[in-house]
Amino acid sequence: MSPELDKPITYLKGIGPKKSESYKKLGIETVYDLLYHFPRRYIDFNSPVPIAEAPRDEPCVIRATLVKKLSAAVLRSGMSIFKAVMTDGQSDITLIMFNNKFGFDMLKVGQEYSLYGKVTGDLVRKEISSPLMLDMSTGESVEPVYLLTEGINQFALRQAERNALGLLGDFIYEPLPKWVMKEYQLCSLTYALENIHFPKDMNTCAIAKKRLVFDELLTLSLGMRLLKSRSREQSGCVMKQCDITEFYSSLPFELTGAQKRAIGEVTADMCKQSPMNRLVQGDVGSGKTAVAAGAAYFAFLNSFQTAMMAPTEILATQHYETLSGFLEPLGVKCALLTGSIPAKKKAALKEQIADGEYSVVVGTHALVQNSTQFKKLGLVITDEQHRFGVKQRAALSDKGENPHRLVMSATPIPRTLALMIYGDLDLSILDEMPKGRQKTETYAVTGKLRERAFGFVKGELDKGRQAYIVCPMIEESDSDLISVKKYSQELAEGAFSGYEVGLLHGKLPPDKKEKVMRDFKDKKTDILVSTTVIEVGVDVPNATVMVIENADRFGLSQLHQLRGRVGRGEYSSFCILITDNVSEESRSRLKIMSKTSDGFVISEEDLKMRGPGDFFGSRQHGLPKLRIADMSEDIEILRKAQLCAEEILRRDEKLTTPENKGLRELIDRLFEDDMSQN
Structure with missing residues (x-):
């Protein structure tokens, strides 16, 4: 990777310590951050409308030549108003600018400009105030629009982007192997970064965006798969297969086929040398807690304790009541550990948990406190894991010797995205509803x-x-x-x-x-x-x-x-x-x-119908923040990136070869702390 990318932005012309503080508010501290601060949208100046046909109070593009500059006026408030007359040969329009003497002075009489803004006025007199303007003599026809903060305007940010690209010269670096670029018809990274910020037209912009989106989704796919392989260390909680028929027969209802299948997958995982890392994903009311109870009973038969963490006390209490109802008749002692329990009672309870008196402990974040210790923790269950931080989840697992991990989620995610969101977990889907569940x-x-x-x-x-x-x-x-x-x-x-x-x-x-x-x-x-x-x-x-x-x-x-x-x-x-x-x-x-009422069908429809935006709130699910890819818009590129990731890891499972060095750097940058232990 080019060393210039990690230089602070103060290295660039025109950005001093004070200005750099404004950039910091946008998350921009290095040249890399600046180049990867992409436009939110673009204004295409290639389709102007005649001044006479400009819609009222709606943004549009007009093209006109500056005919005459009028004298500046200063209001009592101290605001300066600058006006100029422009024409497209058929109709005239008055350009109005506020407190922008520098910008007004830059305008040249006789020069043609493209203007983007709202046209106001009537049939006789038309005006356009503070439009975005493009000098037609530059040959550019597309204007990027960036997210800004106080102290930085569009012109300044564009100039900074231009300086950053100039600093890097003609060759930035190429993280993708040549065979990937050829197979997926991708432009070079140099071309992509230049044309995402300064596209000649919307077609070159699309080519650039395709490459950058592919990079981001490929990096994410690879990173999630590497996280998954990282969890395959030796478990200190390898269990033996045993009969849990007694659990099934003791329940006051019959489990669905999907629930039995999920319990089978979970118990098989818990007998492996590496720790289980499995997600049970099911619609609201599909019976995930019964699956958790089956897993806890299996751990109990193997003389291991189970800890289940819920995000709130009331949810923890609900899970405790359900689990104890299922398990205590089978001789499994269950405890509830929450923050509101009186200190004396809590201390006694923690002592009993440490002595192994309780086989199942349900609680909130109180479970991860240093004073909470287990005698032989073999299974950790997390409900709605996106409600917890990475450190909280890791702290609970650290209380055992690489215990098995089971995650439950009631958020149906399109099957096409499940691997991306929970790529570090194996997946069990509860796609049947229990009998008696009301529609x-x-x-x-x-x-x-x-x-x-x-x-x-x-x-x-x-x-x-x-x-x-x-x-x-x-x-x-x-x-x-x-x-x-x-x-x-x-x-x-x-x-x-x-x-x-x-x-x-x-x-x-x-x-x-x-x-x-x-x-x-x-x-x-x-x-x-x-x-x-x-x-x-x-x-x-x-x-x-x-x-x-x-x-x-x-x-x-x-x-x-x-x-x-x-x-x-x-x-x-x-x-x-x-x-x-x-x-x-x-x-x-x-x-x-x-x-x-099928949550999976609904989530697929949601994905098809929703426009740009964060479709299921990906940041809630612990994903790194994406800069340009959109999960709902870029589903086709996502599929290709997933296929590409599989092929890359088939050839080089740890990304240690020289041709994959750039990809490894992209993953480290995207995942930061999460990947540092890999």
Whole structure:
């Protein structure tokens, strides 16, 4: 890799210590960071419209020659206004610039410019204020638009990018092996970096972007596979195959075929020389906890302890109650360890755990404290692992001799992406629902039917049931949405004045969140008004109806996760999606929700339908932050990158050959601390 890439940006002309602090806010500290700070979008100046046909109050491109500069005016506030007359030969337009004498002085009479901005005025007089401008004599026709911060404008950032490329010269470095570039028809990295920042047209920009996206997804695929191979060290908890028929026969219900298959995969892994590293992924209500219980029972028969970590006390308590119900009749002693247990009782409990009196310990982050020790920890189970930091998960595993690890997630991820998100884990999918699980009837309605929907909710409440009402946001500043606090108060005083209404949102302290959820679970409140913090949460079998306001603001997968909070008991359950967005896209999305309850089908549809953006919140899942690739847009490149990664590792499983040195450096850079131990 070129040594210039790691130089601080102060090495570049025009960037001193003060300016470098502004760049730091954008995450830019080195020349590499700068070159990999990619444009958010591009303005294509190749399709101008005549001034006379420019749409009102909508950004557009016009092309015009500067005819005359007018005298500057200074307002009382001290603001300077600069104006110039421009023409496209048929119509005139007035250019207006504010407090930009330098930019105004740079403009030349008689020179043709492309302008991008909103045209205002009327049929007689048209104006354009502070547009983005391109001098047509430069030959450029595409303008990149970057994410900025205070103290840095587009012009300054572009100049810095130009200086960075100039510093590197004609040859930067080429991390990809030649056979990869040829097989996947990729341009050189030098070409890609030049044309992502200074494309001649949108075609060269697309060629550059394809290469950079491929690099990023290939690096991610390789890194995840190397993480997976890294976990194949010798386990100190190798178990022996034994009969768990007694576990199956003791359950008050019959396991699905998928649950039995998952338990078989888990127990087979636990008998191997290297520690298990497996994800059990299943829809809400698919029975992951029963799989965890089967694994814990198998560990118990092999004289090993099991630790299960949940993100909140109320979830830990729920898992404890379920696991102890399944296992204690079989002689397996279970303990609950959380932060709220009184100090004296907690100390005694920790002593008993260290002595091996308890075979299964369920808890929160209290499990990873230094004072919590196990006698013979053989299995670590993590629920919704993306809610924990890497260090917390590692700290729990460190309490045993390379114990087996089982991760549970209720977030259905498209099969095409599962390997990418959980590439360091083997995968068990629960694709069957247990018998008796209620299908939640789902209806999409407009705001005009809100009162009728609330009437339906009251009908359920009057039967002794409970309800959720979900709002998409909490910020008071969101002028287009009633804040959840105010909305909750209006419901309590209006439509549901005769009922107990609780309020749950992300800004509540953890202990208050726990209390609100416990009150709802204990039937002290009838309705829980909530933001999406209930997306992955507690079982409340008595809750049979959910109303989701502004449903068009959620992704399909998120709607499905929310809907999973109801239908968990013996009663018929319902979900009402309220939206005033009647666009074709919105209608088709909500139709999918009404049509299917299969989370995997929904996640695939979500992937197809959603535009740019972070499709399932990849950062929650512990993935490195991607700079240019988009999981929802670049699915085809992702598939190719995965195939390429497999072939590269088939040829060189540790990436130790000279031709793969550059790839190894890219992986180290992307994964940083995670890969440092590899």
